[in-house]
Amino acid sequence: MPMAAADIESAILAALPGARVEITDLAGDGDHYAAVVTAPQFAGLSRVAQQRLVYNALGGRMGGVLHALKLTTVVG
C-alpha cells in the first residue's frame, strides 16, 4: 500500500515544526514523489544529516512502503 502525499507531509511537519513541505506526485500513481523540504532545523547540518532528519520523520517507511521519494532539503 503506497503512502498518500498528505501523510508524507504531516509526518515531516510533526517531526520538523515550522518546516515547509512541497510534494509532487511525479507519476500520478501515489507512489513516486518528489519533496522539497525547507526547514530551520537544517541549519548547520550536512546534506546527509538534513536528509536523515526527513527520513527519520518518516519513521522507517522510507525504502519500505514509500519506495520512491526524490528529496531536496533547503535551510529555511
Added chain:
Amino acid sequence: MTNPVHDRIADLVNSNDVVLFMKGTPFFPQCGFSSTAVAILERLNVAFEGVDVLADQEIRQGIKEYSDWPTIPQLYVKGEFVGGSDIMMEMFQAGELQTLVAEAGVKPAA
C-alpha cells in the same frame, strides 16, 4: 561485536576508492535513482565499483544499517558515505562532487 555482512561492506568500501551500491549493474541499472547515480559517475569519469544489491540480499539489508540510510543507491568515496542520488546530483551541480573525487585522488575511468 562483529557482523559478517558489515565486515564484507567495510572490505568493499575500503578496498575500492569509489563504490556505488545500486539496483542492477552499471551497464544495466534497474531503478531510475541508480541510473542517475551511474550517469553522474560516468560524467565525473572516475573508476568505480558497482555493487548490485538485488543480487545479494544480505548486502541489500546490511548496507542500510551500515550507512544508517534507508535507500539505494548509496555512494562511498575512500570509505566515507557521501549520500544517495539526490545528494549526488546536488553536489555534482554545485561542483562539489568533482572537488571531492579530485581531492581524494580517485583514479579516472579506464
